[in-house]
Every structure is written in C-alpha cells, then in structure tokens.
Amino acid sequence: MACTSGFLGGIAGNPADVLNVRMQSDAALPPHQRRNYKHAIDGLIRMTRSEGPASLFRGVWPNSTRAVLMTASQLASYDTFKRICIDKAGMKDNLATHFTASFLAGFVATTVCSPVDVIKTRVMSASPAESQGQSILGLLRDIYRKEGLAWAFRGWVPSFIRLGPHTIATFLFLEEHKKLYRKITSA
Template sequence: MTRFGVYEELKDHFTTPAAPPSFLVLVGMASASGFIGGVVGNPADVLNVRMQHDAALPPEKRRNYKNAIDGLIRMTREEGPRSLTRGVWPNSVRAILMTASQLATYDIFKRLLLAHTSLKDNLTTHFSASFMAGFVATTVCSPVDVIKTRVMSSHEHKGLVRLVTDIFRAEGLGWMFKGWVPSFIRMGPHTILTFLFLEQHKKIYRNWKGLEV
C-alpha cells in the first residue's frame, strides 16, 4: 500500500496532459516509493519469512511464534529492536526493483499498447500490460528474493557480500533464478489482479469525484 500510494502521488504531481513522465522518470518515482515501502514493511517481512521457514528447521532451532503479534514481541524482546530491521537493505533493494519493474513497466506497457495497437483503455489492455509487468518483475527480483530469504531466515550474522560470495561458490550463477517458476506463479497472478483492481478502483473514484473526462 505504501509503494502504490507514494507512486501514485508522485505520478500525479509530475504528470501533465501535454507531457506524461518518461520511462526514466517513472523508474525514478517507482524506485523512491519502493524504498519507502521496503523500509515500512520490513518488520512484517522478516516475520513472514521466519514463520514460513520454521517448519523446515530442526526442532531445537525452531522459533515457534504463536502468531504475528507474538512474533514481533518476541523478536523485539529476545533479539532487540534491531532485529526488526534485519535484512532491510536487501529488502529495500528488492522493493525498489519490484516497484520499478512492476509499476513503471506496467505504465509503459499500457502506454505502448494504447499507442501502437487497436486496444482501448479497458480490461484487455490492463490484463496484457500487467501480465508483461509480472514477467519482468519476477525476472528482475529473482536474485534479490533469494538473498533476502536467506538473510532473514539465517541464524548466522553474515555480511551481505560474504553471503553472496558463499552462495555463488556453492551454487554458481544458477542461484540468481532459483525458484523463478514458483515465483512467477505467485507474482504473475498477484500483479495481474493488483492492476485490474487498481484500475477499476481509480475509475470508480474518478467517477465519484467527477474527475472522469
């Protein structure tokens, strides 16, 4: 929500009827909103990764959080407030890449489809642009997703450079796209539904406010 809210505000501020923002401007705005969203959502992301991976750990290493609130309280109490920012840099980088490759590319794909095909500004165009944006976002974010997951679920305190070096030595370049297919199966429909609902929401809001031309 933070990513989309900040991005839409920036886009409204920099968009004029005569000069829509260029691709580089869209990427810059998306990157800024992604960074803010990554920082805001980091505590919940750490908790999400830990709870998902808990069952895969040996019994003596499991954290066994009862629920999300219990997890946040225990993280703060047992590991200190800094545990809430664990992995914030790879997570923020991932949020930047995600937002830039998802929101900015959606706007560009939509603009290209409207300009160079017979498609109109409707669900078909929204679906096509969001499908392509989901493909790009999955590919761009795949390496950072792998790093983020391993940092947040690790019991060791490795530096980012050392972690990447160890992964590269053990797995080669293939680690960058490990799990791409399940990631796309998750991110593709998520991206499509997000933009379909967002476009309809904006249409309803503009009609309600009398902003629709």
C-alpha cells in the first residue's frame, strides 16, 4: 500500500514539483534562459501553452519512483527502528522512542531517495532542448562522467533538513493518533 500510495502521489504532485524545481533554479540560469514565472498559476499556464500539457509530467517516472522509495523506506525503517529501540535498547513505547525511530527513518528515507532526487531535479529543470532524446541512462552516464559517484548524494543535507522534520512530525502524529484511537475505541 505504501508503494502504491507513493506512486499515485508522485503522479498527482508532478506538475507542482516540475514548477517548483523550475522556479527554484531560475535565478541560477543566465538571464536569457530564465523562465521568469510570476507565480505558480502563471508558470502552469505558460508551461502548458509553450511546451504542451506533457511538460507538466516531465520527470514523472523518477518523481514517482522517488515517492515509492520514500514512502516505503520511511514506513519500513520506522517500524524496524521502533522495534529495535523497544526490544534491544530497552526503551519504552513513548514519545522518545517515536522521535528516535522517526529521526532514523528520515535519515534512511533521505539516503535511499537521494540518487533519484538528483535525477528527478535534473530532468525537471532541463529545458526542452536539453532533454530532447536523452534517456535516463544517458543522463546517468553524463552525470557520472562529470561528477563521479558523489552525484548520488548531492543535496543530501538540504534534503534531510526538509525530510527529517517531516518524517518526525508524521510519525509522532501517527503514534498519538493511534493512542487516541485505541482510547476511544476501548471506552
């Protein structure tokens, strides 16, 4: 279920993700290559008009793959780390355990997703001329030739700064929700 929901979420969120990547990387482009979207709606309209509706789904496969990997790695590693904290480290099933397990799950998810994040960002930020006819394997080959294996973890720290707190909040709220649900249903 985690993989399916991640995959569907990756597809549904792809237009916003493409726009986000483009708007963030716009300032780094030479002035003549900048897109200069006024706001998100302007960006979506201009992308659709100038590049066609398919531009909204540029990078959908790496994006959906990333969403599958993130969701599955978060859920599986959280449960594993929670069990280790309780069974091996002698921690109680409490807030400290949930925080520790979710922090570690965020670390795992960030690491698992990092290579796909790099690919996704490069595919989404490429101009139509740059991406014309280049496969993902071709992109990987070019990145590896220029950057070696370090490419796979480029941007890891900012990704963790974003995904770590998100993962912690998600699992802390989940555990509190489960506790409240059990209290309500057992009453």
